[in-house]
Amino acid sequence: MILRALAYLDRHGPALLAAGLAAGLALPPLAHATAPLLPILVFAITTSIMLRIEWPRVAFYARRPLLIALVVLWALVVSPILIAAAARLLGLPNGLSQALVVWCASPPMTSLPAIAMLMWLDASLSLLVMVFGTFLMPLTLPPLVLGLIGLDLGIAMLPLMERLALFVLGAGALAFILRRVIGVARIDRRAREINGLNVLLLVVFAIAIMDGMWRRIIEEPLSVLAYSAAAIGASVGLQAVSAILFGWLERTAALTVGLIGGNKNMAMVWANLGAAVSPDLLLYFVCAQLPIYLLPAALAPLYRKLGARPRLD
Numbered sequence: 001m002i003l004r005a006l007a008y009l010d011r012h013g014p015a016l017l018a019a020g021l022a023a024g025l026a027l028p029p030l031a032h033a034t035a036p037l038l039p040i041l042v043f044a045i046t047t048s049i050m051l052r053i054e055w056p057r058v059a060f061y062a063r064r065p066l067l068i069a070l071v072v073l074w075a076l077v078v079s080p081i082l083i084a085a086a087a088r089l090l091g092l093p094n095g096l097s098q099a100l101v102v103w104c105a106s107p108p109m110t111s112l113p114a115i116a117m118l119m120w121l122d123a124s125l126s127l128l129v130m131v132f133g134t135f136l137m138p139l140t141l142p143p144l145v146l147g148l149i150g151l152d153l154g155i156a157m158l159p160l161m162e163r164l165a166l167f168v169l170g171a172g173a174l175a176f177i178l179r180r181v182i183g184v185a186r187i188d189r190r191a192r193e194i195n196g197l198n199v200l201l202l203v204v205f206a207i208a209i210m211d212g213m214w215r216r217i218i219e220e221p222l223s224v225l226a227y228s229a230a231a232i233g234a235s236v237g238l239q240a241v242s243a244i245l246f247g248w249l250e251r252t253a254a255l256t257v258g259l260i261g262g263n264k265n266m267a268m269v270w271a272n273l274g275a276a277v278s279p280d281l282l283l284y285f286v287c288a289q290l291p292i293y294l295l296p297a298a299l300a301p302l303y304r305k306l307g308a309r310p311r312l313d
Helices: 002-011 013-026 028-052 055-062 065-090 094-105 112-118 123-149 157-182 184-189 191-209 213-219 221-245 251-261 266-276 279-287 289-306
Strands: none
Touching: 002 013, 002 191, 013 028, 013 112, 013 191, 013 213, 013 289, 028 112, 028 123, 028 157, 028 191, 055 065, 055 123, 065 094, 065 123, 065 221, 065 251, 094 123, 094 221, 094 279, 112 123, 112 191, 112 251, 112 289, 123 157, 123 251, 157 184, 184 191, 191 289, 213 221, 213 279, 221 251, 221 279, 221 289, 251 289, 266 279, 279 289
16 A cells, blocks of 8 residues: 555655645644754755656766766856846846855756656756756855855855765765665665655745745735745746757757756755845755746746656666
């Protein structure tokens, strides 16, 4: 019964992500109760991704360092510059402009490979870009944000890189042990159920991240609406531009770069700023969860129409 339930979650993953977000909004006590689990959930999602990932495919991309470097450069440096220029041209308020640039300069989401699997995209490519982007972010984001919008984030680079190394390497080590204990053949046979477990973890994460959202909606309804629209528009726009710019790649890889371009891990910055987080950054961080959980259900049919296909090899 449990295995059938997990397979069901895999089949309906994108829609269930949106349902998790709705549940977090509709049930504030549940969101508040699950909020302390956020760090554990992120670690569990990362471990589950590495358990399921196609390591020969990771090796395929690892032998193409120039491609990975180009995608990381686009995601961490070039796209934030474009976002900053677009914000100035549109005359957006300073607080919203700053939040957009900080979001865009953040690394790809930790859970992005899991979402890529649900979207029939290349989880291996997204994993490599996520890992390298995450480790390079302490070197690129503070000076870039300071230069573009004059915002000093005050992030200590070395301690942050140490924490990131422990996190990623810890998840990788646990996944390696589980692969040895469970067996690669058994993991491959249960690929759909493991994907379903990823969906379950992402749904709980979506519920937890909505903690406190109702208070912001009641106190600042117009700001929440404006920031939500900006978050969704920025994500859709960057997904489209990223996929077009990397259209010279094989179709699934180009669409994967699109997904990478429009989904950023702003939580990494938010977690390290602590009390220094401005109200505008905090509001945008919450609103930025909307495209993460709503867009997969809306865009999955389009991605598949454009050529996204599950890997059979």
